[in-house]
Amino acid sequence: MRIPFIKMHGLGNDFIMLDAREAELPTLSEQSAAALANRRSGVGCDQLILLERSSSADFRMRIFNSDGGEVEACGNAARAVALLHGEPAKVETGGGIIELSPTQGGARVDMGFPRFExxxxxxxxxxxxxxxxxxxxxxxxxxxxxxxxxxxxxxxxxxxxxxxxxxxxxxxxxxxxxxxxxxxxxxxxxxxxxxxxxxxxxxxxxxxxxxxxxxxxxxxxxxxxxxxxxxxxxxxxxxxxxxxxxSIIMEGPATEAFRGSFEWADYA
The missing domain is CATH 3.10.310.10 (Diaminopimelate Epimerase; Chain A, domain 1)
Known part of the structure; x- marks a missing residue:
C-alpha cells in the first residue's frame, strides 16, 4: 500500500504529515512512527503528524515524537497544519481544542489556556x-x-x-x-x-x-x-x-518542504 506524505517544518522543527481525513490509513503504531521518523532509514522528522476525522472539531491532529511516543500538543506543527489546511479551523488535539488561521507564510494559533496547578x-x-x-x-x-x-x-x-x-x-x-x-x-x-x-x-x-x-x-x-x-x-x-x-496566541512561519510517498509494509 503506497502512502503519500507531505514534509513540512516550522522554524526547522520538521514533520511528516499524513492526511487520513478523506481516506483512512492502517493503524499507526509507535514502532511505525519511530521507523518513519528515523533520519537514516526512514523519511526523517522531529514529529509525525496524523490528521483524522473528528466529531468535536473540524478535524483531529495526532502527534508522534521521533521516538514513536504520542504526545498531546505541538505548536509548530499546528502552524504547519494551518498552512496545509488553508483556512481557519478548530482542531482536536490530545491537549484540547485549538483554533488556527493561516497567514502569509505561516499561521496564527489560539493555543488555549495555560495551566499552573x-x-x-x-x-x-x-x-x-x-x-x-x-x-x-x-x-x-x-x-x-x-x-x-x-x-x-x-x-x-x-x-x-x-x-x-x-x-x-x-x-x-x-x-x-x-x-x-x-x-x-x-x-x-x-x-x-x-x-x-x-x-x-x-x-x-x-x-x-x-x-x-x-x-x-x-x-x-x-x-x-x-x-x-x-x-x-x-x-x-x-x-x-x-x-x-x-488564552495564548502564537504567530509565526511554517513551510512545506516536499511531497513523496512510501510503502506502508516497509515500516509496519
Whole structure:
C-alpha cells in the first residue's frame, strides 16, 4: 500500500504529515512512527503528524515524537497544519481544542489556556509551580506550565551556556515528572526571550512552539517581559501574546518542504 506524505517544518522543527481525513490509513503504531521518523532509514522528522476525522472539531491532529511516543500538543506543527489546511479551523488535539488561521507564510494559533496547578503539569507531589524548590546542577527554581503538554522553564544568564544535551534527558526523565517533561532554558534581553528546548521524546530541536508559549507565559507572570513578546529560537522567531485569564496566541512561519510517498509494509 503506497502512502503519500507531505514534509513540512516550522522554524526547522520538521514533520511528516499524513492526511487520513478523506481516506483512512492502517493503524499507526509507535514502532511505525519511530521507523518513519528515523533520519537514516526512514523519511526523517522531529514529529509525525496524523490528521483524522473528528466529531468535536473540524478535524483531529495526532502527534508522534521521533521516538514513536504520542504526545498531546505541538505548536509548530499546528502552524504547519494551518498552512496545509488553508483556512481557519478548530482542531482536536490530545491537549484540547485549538483554533488556527493561516497567514502569509505561516499561521496564527489560539493555543488555549495555560495551566499552573501542580497536578495539571503533572508533578509527582504538590509544590509551587511558579518557583519550584528543585535544582539540577546550575539549573534551579524553575517554573512549570502545561500548555497542552508539560514544560519546565529555567531562566538563566545565558541559555547558550547550558549543557542542555546532557541535562535535558536527565530532567525529562526525573521521577518528579510522571509523564516526563519538556525542558526549556531561556534568557531575557532587550524585552525579548532567547530560548533553547529539549523536547520530550525528540531531544534538542531548532524550535518548539509549545515551549515558546510556556516560556513566554512564565516570563510574563514573573514580570520579566510584557505581552506581546518575541521568542528567539535557534530556527527563528515566534510572537506570543498572553494575559492572565486569557488564552495564548502564537504567530509565526511554517513551510512545506516536499511531497513523496512510501510503502506502508516497509515500516509496519
Amino acid at each position: 501542580w497536578d495539571s503539569i503533572p508533578l509527582d507531589y504538590a509544590m509551587d509551580t511558579g518557583a519550584m524548590p528543585v535544582s539540577w546542577e546550575m539549573l534551579n527554581n524553575p517554573s512549570a506550565v502545561n500548555v497542552g503538554n508539560p514544560h519546565v522553564i529555567f531562566f538563566v544568564r545565558d541559555c547558550e551556556e547550558i549543557p542542555l544535551d546532557r541535562l535535558g534527558p536527565e530532567i525529562e526523565n526525573d521521577p518528579l515528572f510522571p509523564e516526563r517533561i519538556n525542558v526549556n532554558v531561556a534568557d531575557v534581553r532587550d524585552g525579548a526571550i532567547n530560548l533553547r528546548v529539549w523536547e520530550r521524546g525528540a531531544g534538542l530541536t531548532k524550535a518548539c512552539g509549545t515551549g515558546a508559549c510556556a516560556t513566554a507565559v512564565a516570563a510574563i507572570r514573573k514580570g520579566l517581559v510584557t505581552s506581546p513578546v518575541r521568542v528567539r529560537l535557534p530556527g527563528g522567531e515566534l510572537n506570543i501574546e498572553w494575559a492572565d485569564g486569557e
